[in-house]
Amino acid sequence: MQPLLDQKVLLVTGGTQGLGRAIAEAAAREGAAGVAIVGRNAEKAEVALVAIRAAASAAASAAAGAPDAPGAAASAADETPAFEAVAIIADLAVPGEAERVVAETVARFGRVDSLVNAAGATSRGTLLDTSRELLQEHLNLNLVVPFMTMQGAVADMRERGSSGTIVNIISMAMHGGQPYLAPYTASKAGLAGLTKNVAFAHRFDRIRINGLNIGWTATPGEAATQKNFHGAADDWLASAEAAQPMGKLGQPDEIADAVVFLLSERSGVVTGSIIDWDQNVPGAYDQ
Known part of the structure; x- marks a missing residue:
């Protein structure tokens, strides 16, 4: 079966860790020709690149039937263009870096065939204690940066006369969120609206743009958030998962598979969709 992202070039912001890294690894497993990951930390980027390249290598070996003979492996490799993964070190909060x-x-x-906007701010703030600076941080990273990366990617696709795909990582918080997520909710709701606007504007360019509203997800970053902002104990994850309908939080690899599907031709004509990727249902109540 042909890989979902056969010979595509993918750009993933926030791709050096957490969900972004999981998406980059999934893309490598699904036949991408090249993956560019974006992050601020060079050490994390190098660790991520090792994992991404390993995922591509394992997928290539599996596709070739995992030949034991070195000559057979070399022959199979000759038939497929070499996979390339690169890291772009950037602080996306700085104007001009997204471009x-x-x-x-x-x-x-x-070229850029597919773009995933996974980077973002997740710090806390209520309506009453959020400063103008904190609000601007969320609007910048969660809305302005995706706007500018989409602008650049869509411009490249149109210049080449090529179709393309984009997935924006949004959040279930766009539906309203908790009181301590006021600036985050504002920025993610804006990104949801922007996703639909751009999808509509470029549907006849055959550029498909969709978004995933992800729920509570088990990432290293979430562990830090729970401890830094909510005073969580070391066993917070076990307690949190026990209270969930499915008995676990969302998993990065599961979300990554959904993102790759939306980036691929297997998702058909779907564009402008904001999908709730969660185990809780907005607007539904027990009583």
Whole structure:
């Protein structure tokens, strides 16, 4: 069976850790020709690149029937263009960096076929204690940055006369969220609206743009958030999962599979969809 992202070039913001890294690894397993990940930390980026390249190598070996003979392995490798993964170190909070990471990806690979906006701010704030600076941080990272990366990616796709796909990682908080997520909710609700707007504007360019409203997800970043903002104990994850309908939090690899599906041709004509990827249902009540 043909890989879902056969020979595609993918750009993933926030791709050096957590969900973004899981998406990059999934893309490598599904036949991507190139993956560019964006993050601020060079050490995390190098660790992520090792994992992404390993995922691509394992997938290639499996596709070749995992040949034991070195000559057979080399022959199989000759038939498939070499996979390439690169890291672009950038602080997306700095004006101009979002545009730069798209330009560097195009310069390195010659194109961007798919874009995933997974980077974002997750710090806390209520209506009453959120400063203008904190609000601006959330609006910048969660809305302005995706706006600018989409602008660059769509411009490249249109210039080449090529179709393309984009997935924005949004949040269930866009439906309202908790009181301590006021700036986060505002920015993610804006991203949901932007996703639909851009999907509509570029549907005849055959550029499909969708969003995932992810729920509570078990990532290293979430562990830090729970401890830093909510004083969670070391066993917070076990307690949290026990209270969930499915007995666990969302898993990065599961979300990554959903993202890759939306990026691929297997998701058909779907565009402008904001999908609730969660085990809780907004607007439904026990009593």
